[in-house]
Each structure stands twice: as structure tokens, then as C-alpha cells.
Amino acid sequence: MCVKVVCVGGGPAGLYLSILLKRQDPSTEVTVYERNPEGSTYGWGVTYWRGLLDKLGEHDPESARAVAEHSVRWSDGVAHVRDGARDLMTRHRGDEGFGIGRHRLLAILAARARELGVRLEFAQEAAPGELPADADLIVAGDGLHSSLRTRDADHFGTEVRAGRNHYTWLGTTKVFDAFTFSFVQTGHGWVWCYAYGYGPEGSTCVVECAPETWAGLGLDRADEADGLALLEKLFADLLDGHPLIGRADADARPQWLTFRTLTNQRWYRDNVVLLGDAAHTTHYSIGAGTTLALEDAMALAGALREHPDLPAALAAYERRRKSELLPIQSAARFSAQWYEHLPRYIGLPPHRMFALLGQRHSPLLPHVPPRLYYGIDKAVARLDTLRRLKRWLGPKVARAAMS
Known part of the structure; x- marks a missing residue:
């Protein structure tokens, strides 16, 4: 039985785990350490689907109601393709999707955790050597760059693979009513964005392009202001006069990244267990990061409830989540590759291109000519x-x- 639990990282996974542990046993002492000040977070909005909302309702109806209340919904997908000669758009009905501001989600979970008696320590780095020595369980929920995982990377069998394309996470004051894709051809190749609303204040825009396009457009050398101005010009038809909002480094350099896929052979050591992005990452194009982090928390809390012996509980959690993640990680890998090979698909009529966009998780698609695949499908x-x-x-x- 875990009497004292320390969670390093106050993201969705760590906060939700603390809620579930206190609901299971109010006597459990749970402390969450977050290195950033309360209310400060990266990103704008996150996406999730109906299945997650149903699971949240089963595990903690109170926080689920608050999340649903502050979420926006859509059921359409829209794709724009603009290559100079064409400016085409197609719209398709799809599954019900949700968006919520990351600040709002974290505020809801933090308030619920406090209500249940969780101790939240913000602006606390909580280095591995400074954690309470008497903790029964230490949860590494501190993200891709987890210090707890890095300390024992050889044991965990950590592997990180960098993707090919460059991307940047931006916001905009335009509120999109559907999950929107926009593909724009430039003199140096294609640039595209994924855009979705998260509330009345705005939307998230993730912009991506191949490395040769990124360099050819000068985005590798531009400061944030110049880079945003260029992207606003490229996506002017999509933005309808609304600005793009960035998050520059201290030296005003825009945050262009290559996605890093992280996996671990083992998810725990002694009383330390990995959670969320510290354990795994999946490409942002499948919109599953927050969902998987929250499902990790559900699985870990369930394993601790079902197995009083800590090693048995952690082993059960690792087995379950690694098994559940296999198809999702495969889908994410093929999704990323679809965009890395965009010229293979972009010349199709928009409705066909959009159909194959929806099939981008298929392991067969990269090996079959796109027109033939579309016909077979x-x-x-x-x-x-x-x-x-x-x-x-x-x-x-x-x-x-x-x-």
C-alpha cells in the first residue's frame, strides 16, 4: 500500500493521478511538484475525443463535468489546398472532437486535486536527490526531458528518434469551427498547418514543413516577428486577418522543433515509475498526447488499487500500457511519415487527398500507389x-x- 506518493511534474498526467489516488484512499499523502509557476504553461489548446470524456466521467465525474463545460466541440474536418493554380477546399463529417485550453485544463485539475487534499508545490524543481526519502512511490511525470528518467536512462532503456520535418506550435485569435488542415505551396515546397479551436479566445495552429522548405523560406534564420509575418502571409486566406501568436525563446528565436519519439523498454525501477511523456511520446498529428497521459494515470491508479504489492502493481501497469500503446505508436509513426512524404499525395483531387489523409495510419498505404489505394478503399x-x-x-x- 502506498501511504506517501510524490509526483514530479504538474501536467495533466500528474495532476489526474493525484486526483485518482486521493479518491481511492483519502488517507494517502500525495504531493505534486511542478517546476513552473502556477498558471504558466506552454501551448494553447489540446484535443481529445468522446472516448476520453466518457472515461473521465467514470473515474471522476466532478472534474469530467468541468472539462466538458469548458471544451469546444466539432464534428467536421476541413482541408484547404492552395498551390497557386488551385485554391480548393473540402469538408467531411467525422467523429465528435473536443478542444480545451491547456491553461484551463490544468486549472481544473489543480483545483480538483486541492479540493481532495493533494499538496501542490509550484515553482519547485524537485531534483532527484532532493525528493523525500520516505516516499513509497515516486512518479516521474516530468515530460520528455524527465530528470528522473534521464538519471537511470540505461535501466529504462530510453530511446529517442528525431523526425525529419520541422514544426512550430502557435496560437491565433481566430476560432475555427472544425479541425482544419491547410496546405500551401511555396517556391521552396509545401507548408501546412493543423488548426483547431479550444475556446472563445482562439485556436491552436501547428505549422510544419520539410527541412529544405524551412531553410529555403529563411525560417531557419528569421527571428520570431519575421517568421510569424511570413507565416501570416502564407496562411492569409485561412486566418482572415487574425494574427499568429508565438512563444519565442529568451533571445527571440522562434521555437522550431523536430518531433522526438521517445520509448522506454522498462517503465519503473524500485519505487520510481514513468508516466505520460516521460514514458512515451506519439506524433502530434494523431492528437493523442493528452489522452494517453490521462489514460496512463487511470491505469497506474487502477494497478495500485488492484495490487497491494508495489512491484506487482508497477509491473501490471507497465504490461498493460505498453500493450495498449503498440497500435497507437504504430499509427503515429505512419501518420508522421504521411506528412514527410506529402508530395506523394498532394496532387490528388482534394476529396481523395483528404480521404488518404484519414487513412494515413495504414501500414499498407506507403507501399501502394495512392490512386490505387483510394480505389481499393x-x-x-x-x-x-x-x-x-x-x-x-x-x-x-x-x-x-x-x-
């Missing part, structure tokens, strides 16, 4: 429709024959 869909119709008609025809 449509044929299979028609066959599935005919099968469902036949199953539906079967009993009706039988009853008619007997009457």
Missing part, C-alpha cells in the same frame, strides 16, 4: 455497405417468404 467500403444491407435484409426477406 472505396471498393471495400462499398462491399461493407452491401454486406450490412444483406444482413439487414436477410431476416426481412425470410419473414416475407413465410407470410
